[in-house]
Amino acid sequence: MIDPMLQKIAGHLANGDSIVILPHINADGDALGAALALGLALKSLGKDADVLVEEAVPSNLDFLPGQELIKFNPEKTYDVAVNIDNGDITRLGSRERYYSSARVRLSIDHHATNKVMADCSYVDTRSAATGEIIYDLIVNYLKAGMNKDIALCLYTAIVTDTGGFRYTNTTSRTLKISADLLDYGIDFPYVIKKVFDMISYTKMNLMKQTMNSLLLYGNGKLAVSYLTLKDIKNLNVKSDDYEGLVNIGRNLEGVEVSLFLREEQEGLFRGNLRSNDYVDVSRIAEKFNGGGHKRAAGFNITGKLDDIINRLVSAILPEIRGEN
Amino acid sequence: MIDPMLQKIAGHLANGDSIVILPHINADGDALGAALALGLALKSLGKDADVLVEEAVPSNLDFLPGQELIKFNPEKTYDVAVNIDNGDITRLGSRERYYSSARVRLSIDHHATNKVMADCSYVDTRSAATGEIIYDLIVNYLKAGMNKDIALCLYTAIVTDTGGFRYTNTTSRTLKISADLLDYGIDFPYVIKKVFDMISYTKMNLMKQTMNSLLLYGNGKLAVSYLTLKDIKNLNVKSDDYEGLVNIGRNLEGVEVSLFLREEQEGLFRGNLRSNDYVDVSRIAEKFNGGGHKRAAGFNITGKLDDIINRLVSAILPEIRGEN
DSSP states (O other): OOOHHHHHHHHHHHHOSEEEEEEOSSOOHHHHHHHHHHHHHHHHTTOEEEEEOSSOOOGGGTTOTTGGGEESSOSOOOSEEEEESOSOGGGGGGGHHHHHHSSEEEEEEOOTTOOOOOSEEEEOTTSSSHHHHHHHIIIIIIOOOOOHHHHHHHHHHHHHHHTTTTSTTOOHHHHHHHHHHHTTTOOHHHHHIIIIIOBOHHHHHHHHHHHHHOEEETTTTEEEEEEOHHHHTTSOOOGGGGTTHHHHHHTBTTOSEEEEEEEEETTEEEEEEEESSSOOHHHHHHHTTOEEOSSEEEEEEESOHHHHHHHHHHHHHHHHHTOO | OOOHHHHHHHHHHHHOSEEEEEEOSSOOHHHHHHHHHHHHHHHHTTOEEEEEOSSOOOGGGTTOTTGGGEESSOSOOOSEEEEESOSOGGGGGGGHHHHHHSSEEEEEEOOTTOOOOOSEEEEOTTSSSHHHHHHHIIIIIIOOOOOHHHHHHHHHHHHHHHTTTTSTTOOHHHHHHHHHHHTTTOOHHHHHIIIIIOBOHHHHHHHHHHHHHOEEETTTTEEEEEEOHHHHTTSOOOGGGGTTHHHHHHTBTTOSEEEEEEEEETTEEEEEEEESSSOOHHHHHHHTTOEEOSSEEEEEEESOHHHHHHHHHHHHHHHHHTOO
């Protein structure tokens, strides 16, 4: 089945001489992998293709092939600009001018929230990664030869956005595409190590402190852990370093609810709740003027840490026992 | 391509009325998942199929369908016995008698070391999991209908033995089979959570202690961590709880070599070494009368912990600096 919009996009790429590829700011494995894969494919078709990024390539993606295509702030206008994996034009940062000044503007994305204006826009929310769309574009529309370098970029894109085929967005198509990419002999365990296993020293310290604080309640069904301002002092913490810390408690055998508290300002805590099987944690969060979903919710709370924990434990245990 | 041995095995299964399926002792996700999948498929073909196991189903596999087929020590002999995912007959434990007393003995495995005697033996070392072989057997030879329950068992088998498609044994065939299994609507993120993310309280405590001990040397290129007998006192540690602790150091950004020491008896330590990119840790291990591979090696060493660490750090840093 040929998609007419992808057909058009391929046509514009075939007709353009100079092409600029623009992933979103803070480019992750999907944005950068998809951008470099497209760049390499266009290069192989004899095009002048640049990939412009806002920041230096992060160390966990420094193995990606095609980085010779990356340019910073070139003095240049392009025939064709391609917005990649980006639903919001402001997330091109300082590179928006390359997009707006191009003769033809194309946009390829998989985010439902996409609102980028383009001459041709292809947004496929069924694709787990923009890398899946670029695979399709390269193989079935541009008819550029797939090779090991492109395969490595696309594999990185796909595993990044599916958590290594673990998130619900993973489909049988995701796995079939990845099966094809594996056949190019890519070192996929190395990709996994770089993208998922490597953590910063700061992150390890946050994990350690979280584990050190962890206590179980209710016969091991409730895990409570926290980070205070004191704990993170002298650690150079970035906001996404906190991600996943609530799962340390959630992943403990026997635990149904995990509560993780993080002191954002003195005496002001952000609470995160996760449940495994049956407790609706959004009900608990709502009692503390927060909200969320059945299995993941959050709220803000002020006070002394000990008192906060007592209040929360008293509110959570009846939910675990099914007393509400 | 029809394999004549799998054809024969399917023929024996089709001709048998009562069939016993025997995974190895301490059945993991591949052994148990493959066994239950085969049992469910045979059941759907009208067979009397039992799955005999040595131990209770572990909690991380308690979601597997088909557990109604599991029997413990039944007073029964069977037409056909199937040895599953097991290369060594003694690893059937007390259930060896069911295998030896069956009219026809079949063996299906993927371990290169397999030496189980059978009337028909199919050992495919290219299969990442025995679950892949059972998939092939069910779909292409037994012509039993695939369904959601069988798919869930086989997916569990495959992700268990491939570390969730992360180990080098993962092939494009692995991913293609898994793509097909996903189409049955299985809750694969739940499988991943149960099989990979859940850890015991003991394991978390070992991880925490390992992190608490961790120090960096050589500008952050060498990570050293340890567990002493005192650290594990009062923790009910099983030997496989130590698995992966050396990777805590290895996975830290910037680290090239991770050394993990574990006190096995007072003053006797087991050393584990891992490297990421270029240091041949087997050379280091050999200096301490141990051995291994470039990226993973081990040795035993006696003495006081501080002295041991000093000796090892002095031996490892020159290798990191490339001074040897």
